[in-house]
Structures are given as structure tokens and as C-alpha cells.
Amino acid sequence: MDGEESLDPQELQETLQTYKKLAIDFANHDTILKDKTVLSYVAYVLEVPDIDVVALALDILEIFVKNVDNYIHITSTFGVRESLEATINKYSLSEPKISNQAQNIKDDIERMKPPIYNLRSRCRRVIEPKKLKTHVIVLHVQGLLPETRAELEAILIRIEGLISLVVDVEHQRVTMRTLSYVTAKQIAEAIDKNTDNMEARLVTRNKFNQEFLVKLLQSGDNSDGEEMPDYLPEEEEQEDDKEGVVSLFTGLKQSASSLYKSTAEFLSNSFYW
Numbered sequence: 001m002d003g004e005e006s007l008d009p010q011e012l013q014e015t016l017q018t019y020k021k022l023a024i025d026f027a028n029h030d031t032i033l034k035d036k037t038v039l040s041y042v043a044y045v046l047e048v049p050d051i052d053v054v055a056l057a058l059d060i061l062e063i064f065v066k067n068v069d070n071y072i073h074i075t076s077t078f079g080v081r082e083s084l085e086a087t088i089n090k091y092s093l094s095e096p097k098i099s100n101q102a103q104n105i106k107d108d109i110e111r112m113k114p115p116i117y118n119l120r121s122r123c124r125r126v127i128e129p130k131k132l133k134t135h136v137i138v139l140h141v142q143g144l145l146p147e148t149r150a151e152l153e154a155i156l157i158r159i160e161g162l163i164s165l166v167v168d169v170e171h172q173r174v175t176m177r178t179l180s181y182v183t184a185k186q187i188a189e190a191i192d193k194n195t196d197n198m199e200a201r202l203v204t205r206n207k208f209n210q211e212f213l214v215k216l217l218q219s220g221d222n223s224d225g226e227e228m229p230d231y232l233p234e235e236e237e238q239e240d241d242k243e244g245v246v247s248l249f250t251g252l253k254q255s256a257s258s259l260y261k262s263t264a265e266f267l268s269n270s271f272y273w
Contacts, residue, residue, distance in 0.1 A: 009048070009050040009052065009053050012045060012048065012050070012053045013052060013053060013056060014149070014167075015166065015167075016042070016045070016053065016056045016057060016060060017056065018153060018157075018165050018166070018167070019038075019042070019060055019164075020056065020059060020060050020063070021157055022157075022162075022163065022164055022165065023060055023063045023064060024063065026067050028163055028164075029064065029067050029069065029070055029073075030069070030073075031134060031163050031177075032163060032164055033064065033070060033073040033074075034073070036073070036076070036077040036078070038164075039061075039064070039073065039074065039077040039079075039080055040077060040078065040079050040080075042057050042060050042061060043057070043061070043077075043079045043080045043082075043083040043084075044079065044083065045057045046058070046083040046084070046086070046087050046102075047083065047086070051095060051098065054087065054091075054098060055098060055101075058087070058098065058101050058102060058105065061080070061084075061105050062101070062104075062105055065105055065108045065109055065112060066108075068112050071112050074109055074112075075109065080109075081106060081109060084102045084103075084105055084106040084109075085106065087099065087102040088102045088103050088106065133179070133180040134163060134177050134178060134179055134180060135177070135178065135180050136175065136176065136177050137175075137176045137177075137178060137182070137183075137184045137187065137202070138173060138174070138175050138176075138202070138203040138204075139173070139174045139176075139184065139187065139188070139200040139201065139202060139203060140172055140173060140200070140201045140202075140203050140213050141172050141173070141174055141191065141198055141199070141200050142172065142198065142199045142200075142201070143172075143195070143197045143198035143199060144167070144169055144172040144174070144198060145169065146169055148195075148197070148198065149167055149169050151195065152167065152174070152191070152195070152198065153165070153167060155190055155191060155194045155195070156174065156176065156187070156190070156191075158190075159178070159182065159186075159187060159190060160182075161178045161179035161181060161182040162176060162177075162178050162182070163176075163177045163178060163179065164176065164177040173203065174200075184200075184202045184216055185216045185217070187200060188200040188201075188202075188216035188217050189216075189217065192217055199217075200216060201213040201214060201215055201216060202214040202216055
């Protein structure tokens with residue numbers, strides 16, 4: 001595929017490792033997977049010609065498939081089973097372990113539907129409370145470097161209410177989807193408390209759609225930042241999956257090179273999770 005030669009396998013692995021950490025907690029699955037772009041993204045990287053990236057993507061799909069409540073998400077997302085089938089055929093001779101893992105995941109998808117799934121699904125809609133609301137927080141982190149990335153991720157992963165996380169070292173940006181009670185200031189405080197050389201500022205836009213940074217923590221006599229309001233504007237939650245999954249997957253293919261160069265930038269424009 002065009003653009004694959006320019007992809008950075010190390011950057012892909014770091015991003016997928018973060019996804020894998022978040023996927024381990026089954027409580028995150030419904031919120032993560034309600035945007036089919038997430039599954040399409042993981043399925044798409046199966047086409048990357050790097051065996052470690054492919055193996056990691058398969059591990060993530062394997063975790064999602066273990067949760068029977070993900071059946072609708074997985075079977076209604078264009079590209080998942082197709083990518084698994086292509087992986088089975090591509091590595092059947094050269095990497096039989098990878099091929100067998102992809103085959104097992106594909107077989108598990110076919111077997112995972114519970115006999116009374118539709119009834120259970122209808123019952124949950126009646127008795128379950130409304131899903132918790134989430135929002136996206138984008139921070140500029142001064143001091144974020146390749147050698148400090150792992151330190152920052154370790155801090156952010158421990159924040160209660162974090163659902164998804166993408167770290168863009170090149171632009172010193174961190175894009176997070178969290179439960180609505182988590183604030184940007186709380187995240188900035190966690191970074192300030194646990195690091196010596198990193199400072200987080202909120203990335204936001206004014207009424208003219210111009211991007212600017214808001215200082216979240218005041219220190220000493222430094223008063224060059226605007227005072228923070230009592231609340232931060234939250235992204236309005238989308239209630240319907242209005243996008244077409246076929247066009248969505250096509251968009252991923254067309255944007256492959258820029259997607260892997262700056263994943264956070266792509267996610268903040270295209271993902272709502």
C-alpha cells in the first residue's frame with residue numbers, strides 16, 4: 001500500500017500498547033468501541049508490513065473478542081473480519097503463529113454471539129441507566145520528549161476516569177477521552193506532582209476558531225496566564241452513529257500516511273471517543 005514505507009513501526013507500537021492497556025479493563029469497552037473508527041483503526045494496521053505491529057493489533061482484537069458484550073460492535077464494523085481473513089492468508093506460510101491467532105480470533109467472533117443476546121440487549125436498554133458522559137481534553141505538554149513519553153503515559157494511565165489516550169511527541173500534544181467529571185486541571189496537577197520538568201496547558205479555541213493555550217496551574221509570581229473558569233467547555237456528546245462505516249474506513253486508508261505520523265491530530269479531528 002502507498003505510504004506504508006514511511007510509517008514508523010515504533011510509533012505504531014507505542015500507540016497500540018496504550019490502546020492495549022486501556023482495553024484490558026472491560027469496563028472501558030463500550031465507550032471505546034461505540035465509535036467504529038477504533039476497531040477500524042486496529043484492523044487497518046494489520047496491513048502494515050511489520051510483524052510486531054500485526055501481533056500487537058491481534059492481541060488487542062483478541063481482548064475485545066473475549067468480551068461477549070462487544071459482539072454488535074465487532075460484527076457491525078466494516079473491515080474487522082476482512083482484515084483478519086487477509087492476515088490468515090498472508091502469513092499462513094511465513095508466520096504460522098500469526099496466521100493461527102488471526103484464525104482463532106475470526107472463529108471466536110463467529111461463536112461469540114450469546115443464544116439470547118437480542119433479548120439481553122433489549123432488557124439492558126430498559127433497566128440500565130443512561131451511559132456515562134465523556135469529553136475530550138487536549139493538552140500541550142512542555143517537556144514531552146521521546147525519552148519522557150513512557151513516564152508521562154504511566155502517570156496518565158493511573159488517572160481514574162481515563163478512557164482513551166493518544167500521545168503525540170512530535171507536537172507535544174496529549175489527547176484524552178475521559179469521563180465528564182475529570183477536568184484538565186486535575187490532569188495538569190497529576191503531571192506537575194509526578195514530574196520535575198513537564199507542564200501541561202489546555203489546548204482550546206476562541207470564537208474565531210483560533211487555537212491558543214490556557215495555563216492551568218499558577219506558580220509563584222507568574223500571572224501571565226488567564227484565570228481558569230469554574231468549568232471547562234465540554235465536547236457535546238454525539239448520540240447517534242451518523243457516519244457511514246464504509247466511508248470511514250476509506251477515509252482511514254486515504255489518510256494513512258498522516259494518520260501514523262501524527263495520530264493524535266487525526267484522532268482529535270475524526271474520533272469522538
